[in-house]
Amino acid sequence: MRRIYLSLTEGTRIAFQSISTNKIRAILTTLCITIGIVSVTSMNTITDGIDRSFEDSMSALGRNVVYIEKWPWGLGGGEYKWWEYRNRPEMKLDYVEEIQSRSQYADHVAAGASRNRPVRFEDNFVESAEVVGATPNYLQSTALELEQGRFFSQDEDIRGAKVVVLGAEVVNSLFDGVSPLGKEVRIQGQKFNVIGTFEKRGEFLGLNNVDNMAAIPMGSYENIFGLRWGLQLSVRFPDETTLEEGQYEIEGIMRQIRQLDPLEENDFAINKPELFEAEFQNMTSTIYLVGIFLTGLALFVGGIGVMNIMFVSVKERTKEIGIRKAVGAKSWEILSQFLIEAIVICLIGGVIGIVLSIGATQLINQFFVAYMSWTTVLNAVLLCSAVGVIFGFIPSYKAAKADPIESLRYE
Numbered sequence: 001m002r003r004i005y006l007s008l009t010e011g012t013r014i015a016f017q018s019i020s021t022n023k024i025r026a027i028l029t030t031l032c033i034t035i036g037i038v039s040v041t042s043m044n045t046i047t048d049g050i051d052r053s054f055e056d057s058m059s060a061l062g063r064n065v066v067y068i069e070k071w072p073w074g075l076g077g078g079e080y081k082w083w084e085y086r087n088r089p090e091m092k093l094d095y096v097e098e099i100q101s102r103s104q105y106a107d108h109v110a111a112g113a114s115r116n117r118p119v120r121f122e123d124n125f126v127e128s129a130e131v132v133g134a135t136p137n138y139l140q141s142t143a144l145e146l147e148q149g150r151f152f153s154q155d156e157d158i159r160g161a162k163v164v165v166l167g168a169e170v171v172n173s174l175f176d177g178v179s180p181l182g183k184e185v186r187i188q189g190q191k192f193n194v195i196g197t198f199e200k201r202g203e204f205l206g207l208n209n210v211d212n213m214a215a216i217p218m219g220s221y222e223n224i225f226g227l228r229w230g231l232q233l234s235v236r237f238p239d240e241t242t243l244e245e246g247q248y249e250i251e252g253i254m255r256q257i258r259q260l261d262p263l264e265e266n267d268f269a270i271n272k273p274e275l276f277e278a279e280f281q282n283m284t285s286t287i288y289l290v291g292i293f294l295t296g297l298a299l300f301v302g303g304i305g306v307m308n309i310m311f312v313s314v315k316e317r318t319k320e321i322g323i324r325k326a327v328g329a330k331s332w333e334i335l336s337q338f339l340i341e342a343i344v345i346c347l348i349g350g351v352i353g354i355v356l357s358i359g360a361t362q363l364i365n366q367f368f369v370a371y372m373s374w375t376t377v378l379n380a381v382l383l384c385s386a387v388g389v390i391f392g393f394i395p396s397y398k399a400a401k402a403d404p405i406e407s408l409r410y411e
Contacts, residue, residue: 012340018313019345029309030349032302033387037353037380038360039298043291044376045361049369050284063273064243065141068095068233068254072269088267091231093218095257096135099235102253105246108236110134110141111218115225119166119214120186121174129170130213131187133221141236144210149181149196152217160219164192168200169211185214188224192216247272299383302349303391310342310395321402335400342392343385350384 019026070088093111100109112134119129138144139151152163164185171180180194192214201210221227235250237243247270254268314321321334354377364370 012344016344018317018341019348022313025309025312026345026348029305029345030352032305033299033346033349033384034353034356036295036298036302036387037350037384038356040295040383041354041357041372041376041380042360042364042370043287043295044379045357045370045372046364046368047284047287047291048373048376049365049371050287052371053369064237064240065273066235066237066243066247066250067271068099068235068250069269069271070229073271085269089258090227090229091233091268093222093227093231095233095254098257099233099250099253102256103235103246103249105237105242105249106235107238108137108141108234110138110234110236112138112142112232112234113218113221113225113227113230115230117188119170119174121180121183124174124176126170126173126212129167130209131221132213132215133218133225133227134215135218138215138234141234145199147197147199148179149194151196151215157217157219160223161217162190162192162220163195163217165196165198165215166194167198167209167211167213169209170214171197187214187216190224192220299387302346303387306342306345306388307391307395309345310338310392311398313341314338314395314399317399318402321399325402331400334402335396338396338399339389339392342396343388346384346388346392347381350380354380 068091070090071085091111096109096111100106103109112132114130114132116128117131119126119131132138136152136154136157139146146165147168149165151165152161155161156163164187166174166180166185174180174185175183180197183194184191185194186192198210198213198215235246237246251266251270254270255266258267260267324334357380358372361370361372
């Protein structure tokens with residue numbers, strides 16, 4: 001056991017000595033691995049960022065929520081028959097109480113409608129915020145979270161109180177680090193008192209950008225904009241199992257409310273967030289395939305570079321191999337010495353690649369989404385070691401099997 005330990009430590013020392021002796025060669029070799037690791041980690045950070053952003057978007061929409069609207073979401077392929085959908089009757093605010101009273105499965109039923117309008121505070125303004133009119137239980141039915149303050153009450157909704165809850169982007173644009181609570185903003189020329197703010201969620205795939213939202217009571221919204229079109233109902237269920245049964249119940253209730261005959265088609269749409277998951281899977285599958293190809297190619301090229309340099313290293317140190325064998329070194333000790341050297345070269349390139357990937361992640365985040373986790377870093381280190389073992393084995397095995405007499409004669 002002691003001999004194994006001494007052989008490994010000695011092999012590591014010789015590996016570093018060899019690398020420091022041939023600095024230029026080592027730098028060029030590690031450069032290949034660095035490029036490969038940057039490719040691997042960058043692709044992982046993009047896919048991890050996509051996954052996290054998608055989960056955030058799904059949680060903002062609510063996994064246990066269905067949305068009842070005039071228009072179906074244009075997902076899932078097939079022809080989008082807009083000319084048929086446009087003739088459907090609009091949703092009505094009265095449907096909220098009717099669905100809530102008739103449904104045995106629904107936890108919360110809420111309504112929302114929106115317009116894009118400027119929101120102003122003193123000299124600052126947001127050019128196109130999503131002004132959302134909502135019922136008081138809108139927060140529960142859509143799984144949104146408050147960062148500070150409160151949501152508006154039933155009484156404020158009934159009397160059309162001029163109160164508003166702002167998203168993170170709107171707060172940053174208007175108040176620049178100052179607490180917005182108690183301040184007055186202008187929407188459509190009218191003053192609204194800020195009573196709360198939403199948690200920052202970010203936007204992905206164009207889903208529910210809560211950060212750019214300004215939520216006001218439905219009563220206020222109706223007084224300003226009216227409810228002639230664009231009303232959306234959201235129905236939240238206790239869990240996904242209940243959702244499976246509840247969505248059919250909701251469809252039946254809506255058909256009763258609309259007084260549709262059994263043979264008539266629905267004149268409304270029940271939209272589910274899970275429709276986005278199919279779109280998401282299609283998109284990520286393509287990214288994963290491209291990523292696997294590019295990273296595999298980069299690491300293969302890097303591995304070939306390591307193998308080539310190791311063959312050169314073995315050739316240059318043929319006499320050293322002969323001397324070590326002559327004084328009693330075992331074949332496995334020679335093998336481990338060169339294998340450690342290959343792994344060390346790959347690990348140096350990997351560490352440099354990880355450091356560069358941190359900067360690349362920050363850069364990617366300016367234009368898309370990326371997230372570097374400790375799992376990605378660990379995988380990169382393991383991948384470097386694997387490349388060193390795989391591509392360094394053949395040169396190391398050649399060195400281990402070298403004839404000591406022929407090696408000593410080598411000039």
